[in-house]
Amino acid sequence: MNTAQKPPIIWLNVAIFLGTFLLATVGVAWYGLVQGYSLVHWIWLVIAFVFCGLSITAGYHRLWSHKTYEAHDALKYLFAIGGAFALQNSALHWSSDHRVHHKHVDNNDKDPYSAKRGFWYSHIGWMLREYQAERYSDYRNCRDLQKDKVVMWQHKHYISLALLTNLGLPVLLGAIYGDILGFVLVVGALRLVLSHHTTFFINSLAHIWGSQPYTSKNTARDNGVLAFFTFGEGYHNFHHIFEHDYRNGIRWWQFDPTKWLIRSCAYVGLTKNLKRVSSYRIEKARLIQTMQAAKGRIFQLPNADKIQSVLESELQQLLSRLGEYDELKTQLIDSAKSSVKEKYENALLRVRIKQLDMVLKEQRKRWLVMINNPKLALS
Numbered sequence: 077m078n079t080a081q082k083p084p085i086i087w088l089n090v091a092i093f094l095g096t097f098l099l100a101t102v103g104v105a106w107y108g109l110v111q112g113y114s115l116v117h118w119i120w121l122v123i124a125f126v127f128c129g130l131s132i133t134a135g136y137h138r139l140w141s142h143k144t145y146e147a148h149d150a151l152k153y154l155f156a157i158g159g160a161f162a163l164q165n166s167a168l169h170w171s172s173d174h175r176v177h178h179k180h181v182d183n184n185d186k187d188p189y190s191a192k193r194g195f196w197y198s199h200i201g202w203m204l205r206e207y208q209a210e211r212y213s214d215y216r217n218c219r220d221l222q223k224d225k226v227v228m229w230q231h232k233h234y235i236s237l238a239l240l241t242n243l244g245l246p247v248l249l250g251a252i253y254g255d256i257l258g259f260v261l262v263v264g265a266l267r268l269v270l271s272h273h274t275t276f277f278i279n280s281l282a283h284i285w286g287s288q289p290y291t292s293k294n295t296a297r298d299n300g301v302l303a304f305f306t307f308g309e310g311y312h313n314f315h316h317i318f319e320h321d322y323r324n325g326i327r328w329w330q331f332d333p334t335k336w337l338i339r340s341c342a343y344v345g346l347t348k349n350l351k352r353v354s355s356y357r358i359e360k361a362r363l364i365q366t367m368q369a370a371k372g373r374i375f376q377l378p379n380a381d382k383i384q385s386v387l388e389s390e391l392q393q394l395l396s397r398l399g400e401y402d403e404l405k406t407q408l409i410d411s412a413k414s415s416v417k418e419k420y421e422n423a424l425l426r427v428r429i430k431q432l433d434m435v436l437k438e439q440r441k442r443w444l445v446m447i448n449n450p451k452l453a454l455s
């Protein structure tokens with residue numbers, strides 16, 4: 077596409093991104109030299125950054141775009157205010173774009189921030205021109221959200237909320253601590269630029285840099301470094317295959333504070349019905365993806381067809397045993413729920429599960445050794 081064909085520039089967005097960027101760099105540095113900052117400036121920067129970030133990840137993304145859990149109205153209002161503070165459009169608009177992104181991921185004509193159009197476009201370029209003009213106010217993919225009174229309240233008052241939080245809050249803090257300009261620069265501009273670009277990295281870097289343990293059908297990547305700066309959203313490969321799971325980092329050691337927040341809120345009744353994909357489906361996706369990735373290496377070997385068919389058939393056996401294991405686990409959960417607990421049957425079930433678990437571990441280990449040394453498949 078040459079310049080002449082490009083849609084018109086959205087000058088308001090250009091002014092916001094450029095203006096806040098200059099304030100956050102030149103302005104913050106200049107004020108630091110002539111006036112200096114105190115510890116409270118940085119403490120409030122962190123508080124405001126976390127508030128904006130979690131409102132987007134736990135609110136806009138995992139609650140409203142994907143409905144991975146249900147939240148109390150009090151929490152929803154908090155996310156709605158934090159989302160306006162993050163200045164990323166209303167939750168309704170954001171979710172609508174995001175649902176299209178998932179549905180048509182990497183489709184350059186339909187995905188609003190397709191990573192296949194390059195880093196700049198997926199990071200920020202897509203917001204600088206009228207690329208979405210024809211579907212800007214089309215919220216048909218968010219009919220459920222149009223029935224959510226908090227979402228519609230925020231959508232209606234978005235501009236007032238955005239101004240009150242982005243200007244009002246820093247000015248108020250400045251008045252309290254006696255340094256209005258300092259707080260406008262740090263909690264206003266610097267916080268906003270940091271918040272913007274860390275979120276934007278999910279659309280750009282998280283589709284470029286990292287591993288693909290679950291699927292290579294789209295460009296999404298898992299990246300622990302990105303997860304650290306994005307409240308856990310860096311596990312984007314997992315997220316794109318299991319978008320209805322409230323977690324993005326599923327291992328205990330993976331940094332996912334958004335998941336920790338949603339989970340903690342459940343203990344005090346602020347969230348409920350947290351959706352999780354079964355470990356069976358996750359493991360299945362991982363194994364199939366491992367096979368997929370190995371095909372490239374096997375292809376170059378002599379007897380490639382034979383090796384591949386042995387590995388595929390071993391994989392099928394592994395998957396069917398994994399399915400059996402999952403079924404027994406479900407039975408155990410169901411029987412625990414029943415009013416009359418058949419303790420004896422439960423104990424038998426537990427023994428079978430334990431045995432199957434051991435067999436599975438062994439079988440999985442054997443298959444992984446084979447996948448790493450495909451020639452062993454013929455021995």
Ligand SMILES: [Zn+2]
Nearest residue numbers: 278279296312
């Ligand atoms: Zn994505």
Ligand SMILES: [Zn+2]
Nearest residue numbers: 137174315319
């Ligand atoms: Zn998503």
